[in-house]
Each structure stands twice: as structure tokens, then as C-alpha cells.
Amino acid sequence: MSSRTLLRASAAPLLCAALAAACHRNPAPASSVVPPPQVVSMDSEVLVEFYDEIQDYVRLRHKAVDAVPPLPPDATAEQIATRQKALTAAILKYRKRAKQGEIFKPQIEAAFRHVFKEAFDSPEGPGIIKEIKQGNPTVEGVPDPKDPTKETTRTVKVGVNVAYPDDAPYSSVPPGLLLKIPVLPPEVRYRFVGRALIARDTEANVILDFISDIVPDPSIPR
């Protein structure tokens, strides 16, 4: 299935997959299955609640998408930038009262923290932490156009409805970690800014919600 097809799909199949994975009592070891399964060790009620929140956002986003002109198949850079700005504005308009903790509610946040801690404490933990630093805007800079052998870091403010700066890099999200947390629909991505986990709209430059200090590594600046 293409990612574009997924874009139109509701989060329901993802929820089913995540719930099935969560209820999988004796999953095969990840290393022995290619590709490894999604195993989300979260309470099914928490998962349902999380997906409800994500579904709500996706529904709201559809309204915002309907309010902006679609991109033509052969989009120019200008058309892409214009649409991105328009979509960002439309999303912000529809969720101007959003607050921290509306997607990552306290019980959901606790479940994420638990899963992350287990991942960091596992033998794969160092590799996962290393990956989180890749592209993390508090760690990695942008090459200077005048001297591209030098780099400067950008400041990214973490907050709900805060615009993610369009000149800042994006962190990697370690695949080993992605297999342990709920799969998101293509409209939303997990990212890291410093030690915080954020949920960011894929196309619009908007931080939807965040969990502070979920990465315990002090070598990563906040």
C-alpha cells in the first residue's frame, strides 16, 4: 500500500494492528522475523484513548485540508510552500485552543515513558539513543552556505501549536523504537527536539503536542 493511500485511510486499521500487537502474548523475538512485528506493550484502553485523540486530530485536519487548494501532480516549489503555509494556518485556526496533554494525556504519557525507559534500558538502548541524536535540532547544525564545512545549530521552541522552524533539521526516530509505540497515520509523525518527544503534523509546520524529558540522556541539550 502506498503511503498516499494510507493518507486517506482512517486510523482504525492502525488501531486494530496496534491492539493486535499489544495483545500478542508471545511475540517472536524481533531479531528472528524479517521484518519484525509491531509489539506495543501498552494497555489496550490507553491505546484506544490515544487513537481516539489522533483520530480527532486527523478529522480536524481533513477540514483544514478541504479549506486549502490541492497541489497539482507536478507541484513547483512555490506551490508547495504556499500550500504548506495555508495548511498550517488552517490547522492553527481549527485548534487554537489546543493545550499540552490533549494528545499525550497523562495516562498516555505515562505509557510512553514506560515503553521508552524499557527501550533505553535494553541492549539496543545505546543504538536507539544514538539515532535520536541524528538530526535532532539541538544537536545537529545546518551547513553554512558561505562555508559548508561549518555548521550552526538552530533553536526550536517546543510548545503546542508552535511552528517548527522550516530551517531546522528533523530528528530520526529509531525504527527499533517505532516498533514499540503506536503506529501513527501518515498525517502525523513522532519527532524529537532535544530530549522531548513531539507529535508534528507531517506536512504543516505545527507541533501538536509533546512529552518533555522523555529521553534521559544528559548529553542531548534540551
Next chain:
Amino acid sequence: MTNTRHTRSWRLAALAFVLAATALVDAQELRLPNKDKACKFAVIGDTGTGAQAQYDVGKQMAAFHQTFNYDFVIMVGDNIYGTDSAGDFQRKFELPYKPLLDAGVKFYASLGNHDNPSQDEYKFFNMGGQRYYTFKPQNGVRFFALDSNYIDKPQLDWLEKEMAGSHSEWKIAFFHHPLYSSGSRHGSSIDLRRLLEPLFVKYGVDVVFSGHDHVYERLKPQQGIYYFVSGAGGSLRKGDLRRDTGLTEVGYDQDFHFMLVEIDGGEMHFQAISRTGQTVDAGVIQQAAGHGVTEASPAPPGEPVQVAPVPPRPVAQPTPTPPPGTPPQETTTPQVVASPKPKASPTPTPRN
């Protein structure tokens, strides 16, 4: 006195001319067979700075395209650094590669950690609105472009389905974060490797191109797969290659570069070229017999895939001088490690 000065000046000018002409000849030196029906392409990575160096590399690419008429370019990510307004796309992509775009060369991009995800809609990147996709430029060769920033379960499942369904003899993956790298700044992406490498081995991927570390590196084959890091098309980390990883076959971290590749039957020829036209690496990979011919019989891991490096010719250019305080480099001048091994390493040495 004046005459002597003039004579000296004339001699110096003549010498400069000879050196420049030699350099130009060398800049056009193609180490690839350049056969008519071969699959020809270029590889660039970490390009989108809009810096002069990116334009210099673009000029070399255009110059080589005059003799080596490659059809497309794969981009291994960080296509547009910093802001990405329409002007940025022009300055950091369309202008540096204008002669190639004008000549009808297609660019196939993958997303790096500096790339806005919306780039997948940009017409010149030919991603078809997908952050991961596959294409087959000609029979027998299939490319898989991945989004290594975010390898989630849907992408993994898609990759397996596409690879399992591919009957191409050559399977080539490209994405931003290297599974193996000797770059000090980033190095190998271990968590990514843990998930992707078993898939690559299972389905007989032959070659992987990545960037992210702003250097050139050809790695020793790992599990029968050839890995290249080509991450200095517009940004550079001088002296970034570590010497102690045991992973490097050939490395170059002193200048910007790009790669040319030609696939002809069971052979993949490659050439890495600096922005001054210097060949920093060249060779040929022989594909294992029966590799990837049918879905039912993917090549077992570790099948022999040979590299026959072509030693670089001496060039009439000064050796780049490292900045003061730079520690000794792994390869301050292009190096090609000696004789090819008849078989891939029986015990791969994945290290960080």
C-alpha cells in the same frame, strides 16, 4: 632585467596553462566502459547548501555528462538545507544542476534529516508524492528509495513486499542514514541496520548508497552487500573519516564529490569524482551468478561480489592541504585499496 622578468612571467604563465590543461584533461577522464545500452546514473548526497562548492560539483557533473550520457541522478538526502522557499529550491537545486535538468536528466530524491517532508511533492525530485518508492529505469535494475528518518512498520512492510516481488537482477537501495560508515560525526546507524540489513540480505540487495556523513566512503562488503557513503555533494566534513573502524575500503574526506555508476549485465562500474575532477575511487562490482533472478531463490547472503579497483592516475593538482591542527587523515589523497578479494568477507565486521 625587464626582459628577464617578462621571460619568467611567460614561463610561469605557460606552466600554469599546461597544468590547467592537464587538469582539464583529467577532469574529463572517464573510468567507466560507457556502453550504449548500459544503465548509467550519478549519485549525489548532502547537496542542498547553495554554496559555491555545490555549483562546482554541478559543473563537473555537467562536464562528465557530455561524454558519459547518464539518464538520471539519485539523491541520498539533505537535498535542501535550511529554509526551503521557492527561491531556496532554485538556489540549492535548480541552478546548480541546470545544465543537467535542461538536458532531460531526471533526479530521484530520498529524504534526509534536513529535508522538509513536503519535498516528496516537488516535481523535479520525481518521488510521486511518496516518501518511499521504487522505480525501474530499465530491465534488470530496480531502485528502492527509502525514508530512513522514519522507518515505521508500514514502510518496512512495503519494502518487504516490493523486494519480494522484484525479479530484477540488480536491487539497489538508497536512503540518507548509512548502515555502515566511518564518519566521526555520525557513523553507522546501528538501530536502522538491525532492521534493514536482514531484509537486504534476505532479498538479495546488491548495493546501498547513503549520505549523512559528509565524506566519500566505499565500505568493505558487509553480508555480501556493497555500501557507499556519498555525502559531500554540497557540504563537507574535512578529516571526518575515522581510521579505526576496519570498515573502509576506500575513503576520501578532503573535498566535495559525486559518483558516476554504470550497470552493464552482471557488472556495476563506479567512479567517485571530486569537485576538481579528480578521480578519488573507481572500480567494478561483479554480481554473483543468479543473484535476484527469481523471487523463490534470492541470493544467499555472502555470495561472492567482487571489486576490481582501478588505481587512480596521478593528477597535476596540488594535494589539498588540511587546515592547521587537523589530525592525519585516513586518505588525504585518493587511494584504492589493493587487489580484489575473490569472496565477500566470510565474517562481516559490523562495527560502529
